Amino acid sequence: MALLIAALISGCASSVKLVTPTIPTPLTDKIPISVGLRMPDNFDHYVHEENVFGREEWTIDLGNANAALFKQLFSHMFDHVTVLGAQDDPQLMDIDALIEPSIDAFEFSTPAQSKTDAFAVWIRYRLRVYDQAGTLVSNWPVSAYGKSQTTVMNKSDALHRAAVLAMRDAAALMIIKLDDVTGISSLGHSTPAASAPVAAPISDVVDGGDVPSGALEVRPDDAS
């Protein structure tokens, strides 16, 4: 009886847990600078909850998908990427620029709302770019969109796919526009390829000499 009641209560609740998306290696040249990446805490455990029409409960657990996305993406885009912890002082580090991504909004629509057979997801990220002196040089909102049609058997799959497509859309936009919008390549004063230490696996650099405690260097293979 208890099981039946539980089943009835959860009948209108759906949940989606995002599997970390893989961003393919882009066919673009890397920007030859060294950047620091500092992400907010919620990038490691982002959960979006929404009540649609007061009837349908949706929970979308992005987990650490945002953190994984930015680590992968920037390791493909820049010569060197160092992930900074909250306590790390970027001015003590051998980086040309600091990028702080954040998430302004996550929204989605169900087929019932859009009167179509598709789920759509909108994500608005924000990228703050600082130079070596810590001056904010760019504050760029990145709006991304993904859409996926429902299948008869599993609507959660469609929402999952729409979210992954929105993240890929954000990645594509940043690859193509980041330098034009922020001018980040002009912040490269040093010659990181020559001066920076050879990147090591994440597990090896936590206590590394050149990288302050808590900061991690990221290579493309480590990012996912």
Added chain:
Amino acid sequence: MMHPNRILKPLACMVAIFTVSGCITSTVQDVRKGGTGIADGEAIVIMGKSYHLGNETEAKYIQCIEDAMAQGREGLRVIPRREFVDSLFPWFEPRTAPAETKNLAKLMSRPGVAEKIAEQKIRYIVWLAGDTEKVAGGGSMSCAAGPGGGGCFGFAWWQKDADYDAAVWDLDGLESAGTVSTDVSGKSFMPALVIPLPFIARTQAKACHTLADQLHSFITDEETT
């Protein structure tokens, strides 16, 4: 003992009734702008036009065209679209994919793009647009169930239109080879006298096979304009 025919005949009738489909009318046409033909080992990619441009082509329709083009003794080598899109990331994402052939030259000049396309021996990209929509319907049917059984009475019908275009881009000359279009209309009926008997017109499936057959001929026929 009951004669087997007394069971088999009604059963055969039921099977026949259920396999009869609704009414379908279809047209297909192509407009050729350039010469076509495909060499051994060359491949094609079937893509849906971007939803950023408002296109609603169903994923299962694109998959159906992919499968139909690859099938049979004369099937073509079809590169799965997700594999293609990943290999050329980020240049064929919904936001970034070229919308016109005039953008192809610039795209091919980007680092690694021409090499990836040559590596996979892709000769044509086919861009699908269009969808299947229910355009009309009517009738009424009511069903009831009680302790002694249940049943439905009435008559319902609906009509679906499937309109699809396939634009063929030739990557050899970086130009449009032409367009193949299909327009299929299917009417389905469901009379019910206790048991509903569906006569379903498989409109989208018909549009898939019609377009795939014509597209296959369009690409393989070595015609010049």
